[in-house]
Structure formats: structure tokens, C-alpha cells
Amino acid sequence: MKLGRLNHIGVATPSIADSIAFYRDVMGAETVHMPFDLPDQGVKVCFVDTPNTQIELIEPLGEDSPIHGFLAKNPAGGQHHLCYEVPDIHEAKAWFEAKGARVLGEPRIGAHGTLIFFVHPRDMGGVLTEIMESPRDELH
Ligand SMILES: CC[C@H](C(=O)O)C(=O)SCCNC(=O)CCNC(=O)[C@H](O)C(C)(C)COP(=O)(O)OP(=O)(O)OC[C@H]1O[C@@H](n2cnc3c(N)ncnc32)[C@H](O)[C@@H]1OP(=O)(O)O
Ligand SMILES: [Co+2]
Numbered sequence: 001m002k003l004g005r006l007n008h009i010g011v012a013t014p015s016i017a018d019s020i021a022f023y024r025d026v027m028g029a030e031t032v033h034m035p036f037d038l039p040d041q042g043v044k045v046c047f048v049d050t051p052n053t054q055i056e057l058i059e060p061l062g063e064d065s066p067i068h069g070f071l072a073k074n075p076a077g078g079q080h081h082l083c084y085e086v087p088d089i090h091e092a093k094a095w096f097e098a099k100g101a102r103v104l105g106e107p108r109i110g111a112h113g114t115l116i117f118f119v120h121p122r123d124m125g126g127v128l129t130e131i132m133e134s135p136r137d138e139l140h
Contacts, residue, residue: 001095004085007112007132008047008056012067013077016046016059023048023055038111042066045111056083056111081118083130089115092131099123107133 013019016035023029031049035057038045042065048055058080060067070080086092089107096103101123110116114133121128 001086001092004087004134006053007083007085008054009079010056010058010081010083010128010130011077012058012070012074012080014059014071014075016044016057019057019077020046020048023057029055037061040108041110047111081128081130083116083132085132085134087134089117089131089133093117096131 011019020032020035024032029048029050033047033049035044035046037043039061042060042062044059044061046057048057058067060071067080071077093103093107096119102120104118104120107115107117110130110132112132112135114135116130116132119129119131
């Protein structure tokens with residue numbers, strides 16, 4: 001597997017509204033996309049464009065949100081995960097499994113509408129890592 005583009009940096013927040021104001025007014029973000037809910041993934045999501053990647057703001061959605069634990073430990077929020085693109089999500093899953101890393105669940109549709117999976121932070125140098133199938137229109 002080849003290390004692909006950094007698609008986004010996931011930032012957990014207790015309030016997407018407050019974080020939007022921060023990225024717009026303090027960080028000077030020019031493009032803040034409309035927030036949307038991903039009930040299957042237990043998060044509300046808002047993408048903030050930077051020149052070379054995106055910030056993915058995530059707020060818990062529902063009782064079973066996977067980020068409740070993170071926010072209990074980090075009440076003000078914080079850097080949550082990194083997401084890299086790959087051309088073939090199934091090949092990438094087999095790659096990480098062959099390396100003995102814990103892939104968390106089966107590939108499922110993520111916030112960009114392509115298949116994603118996560119690899120446990122304990123097997124990734126402490127970094128919760130999301131692997132995302134490159135959007136079809138970006139594959140050359
Ligand atoms: C998919 C939609 C969208 C997209 O981009 O398409 C998203 O990115 S949604 C993002 C939210 N969804 C997820 O994060 C799903 C995958 N995450 C999980 O399954 C859990 O968060 C998990 C298993 C990584 C951790 O679960 P939990 O926090 O409940 O468990 P623990 O508290 O026991 O943590 C175990 C161990 O991991 C450390 N940890 C937890 N979260 C992180 C993190 N974000 N970054 C780094 N390390 C993390 C935690 O400190 C524990 O470490 P230990 O040494 O055992 O104390
Ligand atoms: Co993500």
C-alpha cells in the first residue's frame with residue numbers, strides 16, 4: 001500500500017457552531033461547508049477547507065456516538081483522527097490486517113460518500129487513523 005493524500009484532520013468538538021466561529025473568525029477559514037448529520041456514524045460533521053486538505057469538525061450525535069468517550073476525556077474537544085486516501089479500500093484493509101493492526105469494523109460509507117475504515121490508535125503510534133477510498137473523480 002502507498003501512503004495517500006491527507007484527506008482530512010478530524011477535530012472533535014462539543015459544539016460545531018462554536019468551532020465554526022473559531023475557524024472562520026480566528027483562523028480565517030474562507031470556506032465552511034454546511035454541517036450535516038451522519039446518524040449511522042453517530043456524528044454531526046462540518047468540513048472546513050484549507051488550501052491543501054480539510055478540517056473535519058465532528059460533534060457527537062446520539063447516545064452511542066463513538067466520540068463520547070473522547071470528549072469525556074477532552075471536554076473542550078481536540079484533534080481526533082487523521083484520514084488518508086487510498087485507491088483500493090479492500091486492499092488497504094487486508095494490508096493493515098496483515099500488519100497485525102486492528103481494523104475497526106467493516107468498510108462503510110463515510111462523510112465524503114466513499115468507503116472508509118478506522119485502524120486502532122494503539123496500533124498506529126497513538127493516532128486514530130481513518131483510511132478512505134479516494135473519490136472516483138480524483139483517481140488518475
Ligand atoms: C466516518 C464518518 C467520518 C468520516 O470522516 O467519514 C468520521 O471520521 S467519524 C469519526 C468518529 N468515528 C470514529 O472515531 C470511529 C472509530 N473510533 C472508535 O471506534 C473509537 O473511538 C476507539 C475504539 C478508537 C476508541 O474508543 P473509546 O474512546 O470508547 O475507547 P477507550 O477510551 O477505551 O480508548 C482506547 C484507547 O485508545 C485511545 N484513544 C481513544 N480515542 C483516541 C483518539 N481519537 N486518538 C488517539 N487515541 C485514542 C484511548 O486513550 C485509549 O488508550 P489507552 O492507552 O488504552 O488509555
Ligand atoms: Co473522518
